[in-house]
Amino acid sequence: MVKVILCGCNGKMGKVITEAIHSFPDINIVAGIDKFIDIKNSYATFSNINECTALGDVVLDFSRPDALEDLLAYCTENKLPLVLCTTGYSPEQIDKIADTSKKIPIFRSANMSIGINIINSILRNISKKLYKDFDIEIIEKHHNQKVDSPSGTALLLANTIKESIPEETEFTYGRVGNCKRKNNEIGIHSIRGGSIVGEHEIIFAGTGETIEIKHSALSREVFAIGALKACEFMKGKGPGFYNMEDIINNN
Template identity: 65%
Template sequence: MIKVLLNGCSGKMGTMVTAVSKNFSNLKIVAGVDKFKTKLDYPIYENISECSENIDVVLDFSRPDSLDNLLNYCKEKNIPLVLCTTGFTAEQLQKIDEYSNIIPIFHSANMSLGVNVVNSILKKISALLYTNFDIEIIEKHHNQKVDSPSGTAILLANTIKDSISDKTQFVYGREGIGKREHKDIGIHAVRGGSIVGEHEVIFAGQGEIIEIKHTALSREVFAVGALKACEFMHGKNNGLYNMDDLIENPVS
């Protein structure tokens, strides 16, 4: 049985992960960390350093400011860390990369299998289409999401940018007067209501438009992906892993 510590257990994603974990026969959440003490089937600590249970994997669905405590705890215990939080700064991403030389870390901006299939498609088609198409990304989320644009939108934008040999630039929204430059990759964020998550990549050409869209209908898709990542990371050696690794080497 894989014993999981869930950081951010009282949040919307934390409660969903807890519910979905009951469908995993070889995995169990044995402790949580959150400043809010909701009623769950396991003990909840305000600080990860207070956790006394034996842990195999730490799963994080919280805020970027938890990163240092998570990295230090996992380094001390020599256990894998699955990071599902978005909004990390460039310095924090560098720190994640550095710690992956010491402990196994799984980091993905989106835990949905569908989103990562879309990302894989973009790797294959972006360079082919770029010459004759303008590229725009539109993402939509609920009104409580704190980071903008979403980590997934940035993931998709970086995939497109890295696939194209010409120099491109990100443009976040638009205002004022001026024509669009072909080298622009537009990124637009919409916040409202209870939208779980929508990401659309538009390739707009002369006389034709190609649209690739992913819509999450429930947070359950992210919870399933996160728990599968915990299964995947159990017993792994140090290194930096992501959804591509999981998709290519699924846990049986």
């Protein structure tokens, strides 16, 4: 049995995790962390992880970037694996995550979907081959309540493409004005509206042909399933940095 401490338990994803866990008989939520503690769950809820009295095997975070400091300190003190599903971290926070992974096991992925991570693997293999003859653009769409843009997933895909291409490339965020597109640009465009769960499209536009790779999340459950698989995977792991590719390659 994997005992999970769920941070952000009363947020949108936290609620989906709480429901989705019924499909995982070997995982149990032993405590929740959320600033809104008036919402009752089947497990004890604390307003801060430092107040948590439950013993867990893994800490799963779907909260906000400003909770990171406490999470890293708590997991380091208690030698617990930490699964980070939050996006919007600053470069300094990302460096802190990397440093802390030398002491404890940390799992971080910008998107917990198996499908997105398989697409990311495909991009790593094809981007170098297509770059010279194709312009590359990424379009991401999310609901109107999403705070960060571009999405963490769009940046994940963009960085994979950039790292796969030997030539120097640059990101262009949206387009405005009368500037002609440069050959070395990777365009990233964000759309916010309605209740769109998450859509990511990568376009390779060449002369006389276009290749499009698209992923659509039909419900938040897809992220919950990936996160819970990550909790199973991380139990008992040693210090280090892990991501969804480790789970995919482990299957």
